[in-house]
Amino acid sequence: MDFSIYLKLFSNAVVWALLAVAIFSYGKLLSLLFFIKPCQAWLMRCNYWIAALKTLLAALPLLGLLGTISGLLSTFNFMSLNNGLDMQEMVSGGIASAMYTTQLGLVFVVPGLLLHTLLKSKVATWQVEAVCVR
Template sequence: MTDISIFLKLLNNTIVWTLIGVAFFSYGKLLSLLAFATCNTQWAARCNYWLSALKTLLASLPLLGLLGTISGLLSTFNFMSVNNGLDMQEMISGGIATAMFTTQLGLVFVVPGLLLHTALRNKVSNWQVNTACAH
């Protein structure tokens, strides 16, 4: 199997696509509020509305990675029980690779999201302080 075919096989997983969807939705919302919106009262209200929801979505990423780990390991054990043994090539390209990939993906996606979340929270706090000082 080539590297591309192994990678494509890893992408053939609902949990992987859920991870990607949650991460890109969160990043998109964070970036739109952080960089592409004008700071005003409505912006601050929208940010306060989204900050807790986005924190929850970002917290779900490592948990989805863990769910992928469990799913991959279960498919590996199922393969082992059905085939009465170990075929190392199938295990590496199958369940164990999926398990490790989803764990890695969940952890890799959460770090930039948390950094963007913190930057947005700080921007909102600074805007509120500057607005209060101006009055």
């Protein structure tokens, strides 16, 4: 198996942006869900972060699309500089590497949205329990 395409991915700034947004979002979601005990301060923090995290998660597929577009543009630029499709293997490899960013964006967003939904559910449940206790 040729791992050079995976090494080439890490030279892409969009991949690093995808990783940074995903790691930040997952870290914040996991800390709110599992590492902080629910209390009034936790509820305020969750309400503060819920909308922002949803926006960050929505940015992941868009970043993936940005990576795909930039990869396709560089592939078409390569084709124009080399007078067409003389190097079809090189062009298909460039298109394949461009599609990986979209795949990464989609792979990162699905579990994040599930965690986000779980957090919203936990917040709603805690609010109901807090009202019932009073």
